[in-house]
Amino acid sequence: MQFDKTAIIISQRRLTDLIDLSLIVLRSYFGAIVLCSLIGIAPFAILNFWLTFPLWDYEGLAMRSADFADPIVFRIRFYIIQMVLVFLQMPLALSGLTYFIGQAVFVEQQSLKQVFKSCLQRWLQLALVLGLFRFALLGYVQLFYMFNNPELNVGWEMGICLLLVCGAIFITRAARPFATEILVLERTNLLKKTSSSLSPSYSQRNKWLHSMQFSDNFGSHFLLSLIAAWGVACLCISIVLLAGVISKNWDWSPWVDLIGLPLACWIIAVWMTIVRFLLYMNTRIQTEGWEVELKFKAEGERLAEAVAS
Amino acid sequence: MPRETNRTPIDLIARIQTPENIEFQYRLAGPFRRFPAFVLDVVVRTLIIAAIWFLFYFMGALLFGRSGFGTSMDVIIFLLVVFQFFLQWFYGAFFEAYWNGQTPGKWLCGLRVISVDGRPINISQAIVRNLLRSADLFPTGIVGLVSMTVTQRFQRLGDLAAGTMVVVNQVSWVPPNVKFEDPRVSSLAEHIPADFRLSATLAKAIALYVERRARIPIGRRAELASYIAMPLFRKFGFREDTSSDLLLCSIYYREFIAREAFSSEATTTKSPKPLAQSPLAYSPLGVLSNSATAPHSEQIAAPPVLIATQPSQPSA
Numbered sequence: 001m002q003f004d005k006t007a008i009i010i011s012q013r014r015l016t017d018l019i020d021l022s023l024i025v026l027r028s029y030f031g032a033i034v035l036c037s038l039i040g041i042a043p044f045a046i047l048n049f050w051l052t053f054p055l056w057d058y059e060g061l062a063m064r065s066a067d068f069a070d071p072i073v074f075r076i077r078f079y080i081i082q083m084v085l086v087f088l089q090m091p092l093a094l095s096g097l098t099y100f101i102g103q104a105v106f107v108e109q110q111s112l113k114q115v116f117k118s119c120l121q122r123w124l125q126l127a128l129v130l131g132l133f134r135f136a137l138l139g140y141v142q143l144f145y146m147f148n149n150p151e152l153n154v155g156w157e158m159g160i161c162l163l164l165v166c167g168a169i170f171i172t173r174a175a176r177p178f179a180t181e182i183l184v185l186e187r188t189n190l191l192k193k194t195s196s197s198l199s200p201s202y203s204q205r206n207k208w209l210h211s212m213q214f215s216d217n218f219g220s221h222f223l224l225s226l227i228a229a230w231g232v233a234c235l236c237i238s239i240v241l242l243a244g245v246i247s248k249n250w251d252w253s254p255w256v257d258l259i260g261l262p263l264a265c266w267i268i269a270v271w272m273t274i275v276r277f278l279l280y281m282n283t284r285i286q287t288e289g290w291e292v293e294l295k296f297k298a299e300g301e302r303l304a305e306a307v308a309s
Numbered sequence: 310m311p312r313e314t315n316r317t318p319i320d321l322i323a324r325i326q327t328p329e330n331i332e333f334q335y336r337l338a339g340p341f342r343r344f345p346a347f348v349l350d351v352v353v354r355t356l357i358i359a360a361i362w363f364l365f366y367f368m369g370a371l372l373f374g375r376s377g378f379g380t381s382m383d384v385i386i387f388l389l390v391v392f393q394f395f396l397q398w399f400y401g402a403f404f405e406a407y408w409n410g411q412t413p414g415k416w417l418c419g420l421r422v423i424s425v426d427g428r429p430i431n432i433s434q435a436i437v438r439n440l441l442r443s444a445d446l447f448p449t450g451i452v453g454l455v456s457m458t459v460t461q462r463f464q465r466l467g468d469l470a471a472g473t474m475v476v477v478n479q480v481s482w483v484p485p486n487v488k489f490e491d492p493r494v495s496s497l498a499e500h501i502p503a504d505f506r507l508s509a510t511l512a513k514a515i516a517l518y519v520e521r522r523a524r525i526p527i528g529r530r531a532e533l534a535s536y537i538a539m540p541l542f543r544k545f546g547f548r549e550d551t552s553s554d555l556l557l558c559s560i561y562y563r564e565f566i567a568r569e570a571f572s573s574e575a576t577t578t579k580s581p582k583p584l585a586q587s588p589l590a591y592s593p594l595g596v597l598s599n600s601a602t603a604p605h606s607e608q609i610a611a612p613p614v615l616i617a618t619q620p621s622q623p624s625a
Contacts (some may be wrong), residue, residue, distance in 0.1 A: 006318060020337075020341050024321070046608040237448055300539070306544075
């Protein structure tokens, strides 16, 4: 690996430049990004579709409900659930994509098999940190419950699940956004193998990487959330317009709810994963002088060879 | 899956080659860098329109009393609507054509529109790119965003039609002010073999390190510096518990601050110059005034006097 030969120029950039750069990365590795994303997203998207299907029957739910007679309430609930699911699951579902981009930076040739093999080697860490602590998998408990009892319980769903749990996850991810990168790219273990081990544990590394950038990370995450929301809205409207032009049917047809909205959410999730990776690089440059480290590693190897010869 | 190995590194840079084979580099402004400028221009336009409406109503009330303009009101409103139309459609074109590719929003954000061949834009280019803005904003800006994503120079439809691109104004680079107050830096520099020459890449890497080190935590400095310092300790015959950070600072001092003192004619160490011209093309945004103080004592394993072997003095 040539540390100073990178596919993306390693330098400190402002947030707007990073978002712009993510568009170039998206264009440059479009095929690979689509493949990695599809494989990662597919199981989650299929499961989400199956489990949320009963919630899509807005009229039926409104008729059975004692509190809400208007189907629009159930429609909004369905949209919120779809977006929350993608929000919770994207770090885990797109961990393969994160690994791929991380390797692509160093111009490392990776096959799909290698990408997912590397991620599967980290399944326990990913499942524990992203799946359980960050609710990517734990969220399915609530979804299974709603699958069997699709009636709306406003207090529980909006109060506990949305505001309390999702709010806590949002704040956690805003404060410490690079959990996937630490686990997948840095291959940090959850616990130190021995107390004298030099390599830090996940929690140590997580704390160290994020502690000096708390306000920057929080601000960036908040701004990116707004951009993501705008992106989902833009894509949904564009999908409806495109479908209208092609089919001459301008109704907000069922496939927009069941396919269009999740599709738009996942497309934006892929984009945000790339932005997050670039932010991770920027954070490492700011806090650890990463660009210096890469240059020094490369120069150090050359010097060592020269000294040895 | 594509296997990319020999492509140009990804960056926000557009390279333009003149017929004389001279290459210029421009830092491109993508959609998100341009967005604040767009918002500022919308605000400026809205303020101008609001001010003119307010002025006419205010003057009308003053001149004609509470009844306003009376029968001439329709004419005034018509003129204002026409003015508003021209402002909406030709505000950008006017400023970009007569203000060297900048609108007030772009000026505040440090952006500029230029032709794809690097020349300033002309009136027709300015008009074309601004007239097509509505197409780019359709239906929610997605057309412009997709267009900018798929083109090499972040060009929206208006830019493609007019042959223009938006770039970030280049800011002149100020060399960082690197000073070493620790006397051990110059002292150790004297022990570096006189025949030691830095390669261009190593010089750049060390310069980058020294200019960034004020922002790097102390423990991390030693970790970073050791990548370079360990082979150099062996090369120079220094003890390996010498501070890595101190060694790199000494090399920087020797190469960029007190170069004359270590030149072949010099026999004694001269007093260091306060300001060094680094070879590093550092990003203007990242310029830091690195008034580096003494390398932290807890990181220095051994002062230079503990160097095991006495390397040759600078040649006379």
